[in-house]
Amino acid sequence: MEYLEAKEKFIGTWGSLGSLWGINKAMAQIQALLFISTKPLSMQDIMEDLKISRGNTSMNLRQLMDWGIVTKVLVSGERKEFFTTEKDVQELTRIIAKERSRREIQPVIKVLDDVSSIKDDGTDKTKELIKQTKALHDLSVNADAMLNKLVTQKQNWLTKSIIKLLK
Structure with a gap:
């Protein structure tokens, strides 16, 4: 070619x-x-x-x-x-991950926080809504924290992470 x-x-x-x-x-x-x-x-x-x-x-x-x-x-x-x-692939990945968190994950976390903290009126519908949105909120917060940890690591975070996974 x-x-x-x-x-x-x-x-x-x-x-x-x-x-x-x-x-x-x-x-x-x-x-x-x-x-x-x-x-x-x-x-x-x-x-x-x-x-x-x-x-x-x-x-x-x-x-x-x-x-x-x-x-x-x-x-x-x-x-x-x-x-x-940006020519460094790892730095480019860090920039994109940081921006996606700011633009996409953070707004979702805020909505899930608002929705999961509604007043519990004792009905099954409300309890289920609170339970499921709280679970999604917690998952989103944990995923964002993990992403932020990766973003703040030294320049070779991606390579080091992949090597650790392969061991």
Whole structure:
């Protein structure tokens, strides 16, 4: 397989996986392109390489920057904005895990806390609602705590964790 074919296959697959992870295809493809790029890319570079519109590129770059995955960089002598992404896979995983906790897990924990702390009126329906939402709340809190522990570990947390699991 030649470079261009491998590049297109990687970016296409990463884009498809992005959809499974809850982000849109273009957003994942932009991150994949920046991830394998040897230098920062301009919006124009990204648009031309991925054959996507300026609006789509701009919107997705903004979202990637909001996630903390993509950053703007200054290129000496250039007026255009250039973009790059975290290249360390473990650090990238930590950033994504931290952001998913903030955006997804924390709000769910708050809702489950509110729902599970309703007044018990003594009915079976209410008791079951409280019991089940409390169980989900506790599970969510524990999962978030575990995720936060992984996020705050040293840079090689992923590798060390996998090695420990395999032993």
